[in-house]
Amino acid sequence: MLPLNMAILDVFTDGSVNSRADVQEKLRANYGNFKAFKDASMDDALQTAMSNGLIAEDHYEVESDGYVKIWYKSDKDMIDVINSYIR
Amino acid sequence: MSNNAATNAVAAKEARDKSYRKKGIMIALLSGFLYGGYTAFMTQGMATGVWGDLYGGTGIAAGMSAFAAVYTLSALGAAVNDLCSGVWSIIYGAIIGRIGDVGRTLKTKPGRILIVAAIIGGPLASTAYVIGLQMAGSIIVPIAALNACIGAIIGRFLYGQKLSVGMVAGILICLAAAILIGSSSMTGAEINGEAILGMVAAFGAALGWGIEGAVGGYACCIADYECAIIIRQVTSGLVNGVVLVSILSVMGGDGIGNGFKWLGAALTDTPSLWMFFVAGMFASFSFKFWYKGAAMCGAALGMGCNGTYAFWGPFWCFIVIGLGFGVDGYAIPWQGWVGAAVMVGGILLLAISQDKASREA
Numbered sequence: 001m002l003p004l005n006m007a008i009l010d011v012f013t014d015g016s017v018n019s020r021a022d023v024q025e026k027l028r029a030n031y032g033n034f035k036a037f038k039d040a041s042m043d044d045a046l047q048t049a050m051s052n053g054l055i056a057e058d059h060y061e062v063e064s065d066g067y068v069k070i071w072y073k074s075d076k077d078m079i080d081v082i083n084s085y086i087r
Numbered sequence: 088m089s090n091n092a093a094t095n096a097v098a099a100k101e102a103r104d105k106s107y108r109k110k111g112i113m114i115a116l117l118s119g120f121l122y123g124g125y126t127a128f129m130t131q132g133m134a135t136g137v138w139g140d141l142y143g144g145t146g147i148a149a150g151m152s153a154f155a156a157v158y159t160l161s162a163l164g165a166a167v168n169d170l171c172s173g174v175w176s177i178i179y180g181a182i183i184g185r186i187g188d189v190g191r192t193l194k195t196k197p198g199r200i201l202i203v204a205a206i207i208g209g210p211l212a213s214t215a216y217v218i219g220l221q222m223a224g225s226i227i228v229p230i231a232a233l234n235a236c237i238g239a240i241i242g243r244f245l246y247g248q249k250l251s252v253g254m255v256a257g258i259l260i261c262l263a264a265a266i267l268i269g270s271s272s273m274t275g276a277e278i279n280g281e282a283i284l285g286m287v288a289a290f291g292a293a294l295g296w297g298i299e300g301a302v303g304g305y306a307c308c309i310a311d312y313e314c315a316i317i318i319r320q321v322t323s324g325l326v327n328g329v330v331l332v333s334i335l336s337v338m339g340g341d342g343i344g345n346g347f348k349w350l351g352a353a354l355t356d357t358p359s360l361w362m363f364f365v366a367g368m369f370a371s372f373s374f375k376f377w378y379k380g381a382a383m384c385g386a387a388l389g390m391g392c393n394g395t396y397a398f399w400g401p402f403w404c405f406i407v408i409g410l411g412f413g414v415d416g417y418a419i420p421w422q423g424w425v426g427a428a429v430m431v432g433g434i435l436l437l438a439i440s441q442d443k444a445s446r447e448a
Contacts, residue, residue: 002191002195003191003192003195003314005188005309005310006192006197006309009309035183035184035185036183036184036185036311045311048307048308048383049308051308051382051385052246054309061096062095062099068096068100068103070100082309084196085196085197085309086195086196
């Protein structure tokens with residue numbers, strides 16, 4: 001089992017497009033009880049990964065409550081970098 | 088989506104990105120501020136209780152070599168601080184539910200990178216810094232302050248992070264400010280072979296801290312920084328306490344037994360230990376924010392903001408040791424205040440230049 005932050009990145013290594021909620025859904029079975037599984041921590045981890053070029057923004061929309069929902073994805077180079085660290 | 092709705096969405100997204108950048112800069116600045124608290128409490132801890140015997144060569148330290156009084160005791164102080172910090176980090180990590188992930192992180196490549204970064208930036212760089220100070224005097228302080236420049240260069244070439252002309256100028260202004268702050272305590276050193284070796288050692292320290300900041304920071308975009316700090320402080324504490332103190336005790340002719348005797352005495356000395364524990368708490372937050380700031384802002388801006396420790400160190404020493412414990416000699420000279428103002432300008436330039444470089448990318 002990978003640490004949570006690496007499991008988050010692992011979600012993107014199949015080339016899929018995911019929002020934070022999508023990532024949480026895919027990881028809920030193994031990581032749902034983690035304290036760092038909260039929305040804010042997950043958003044923070046995704047944004048830090050994006051600012052370091054491991055994932056990129058695909059598209060976004062603003063929800064009725066003002067929350068900016070972002071979908072991310074990784075291209076082949078990014079997937080190679082992620083895999084070089086977590087495999 | 089109407090034009091109005093699209094404009095609002097773009098504004099909301101920009102506000103979110105700006106908020107993230109502000110948070111990163113605040114965390115990086117906080118790392119420098121808290122480093123001052125760590126410096127002050129560790130300095131006072133090393134002047135209290137059993138440390139009086141250790142530095143005075145009396146009691147358990149009777150017969151201590153001159154070498155040990157300089158080098159082994161420095162490593163001992165760092166070991167006690169980092170071990171206290173490691174214990175605090177584990178307690179805090181348990182409270183916020185990270186202990187399981189620490190074990191899992193240790194089995195991964197980023198975990199191994201964090202261990203190596205901790206050894207390079209902890210025991211190795213700190214010892215190189217002390218050696219530099221001893222051989223060349225405080226003239227080496229600005230050389231060691233080059234660590235932010237080195238971190239920025241490593242971040243640029245190893246991880247492709249942005250480094251524009253404006254950012255380089257910002258780093259150089261911060262470096263000049265650090266030199267100005269350090270200049271008030273500089274002693275004139277005769278430039279001879281030994282002094283040059285001391286400067287080389289100081290550059291080694293800058294290199295070690297630069298590597299740790301850039302590499303450790305990048306590792307924290309893959310690993311959780313709350314796990315990273317536990318790995319960092321426990322590694323540094325154990326390597327300092329077990330390996331480095333042993334090596335230095337042998338080199339000084341004091342024997343490994345004495346090294347461990349002094350370590351045991353320092354770790355059970357209540358009057359100084361609480362100060363080391365407070366210093367360790369500051370160190371834990373300072374170092375994890377250093378990593379986190381570099382992960383959020385990039386090594387250049389993150390380490391530039393962290394460089395404010397050059398001001399916050401003397402500032403905290405003045406507040407805690409000077410005012411709190413009533414020890415003379417900790418007032419901040421004018422160079423400290425002017426240097427702090429110059430540093431704010433350098434960080435502003437660094438942040439604005441990085442923002443501009445990001446938008447142009």
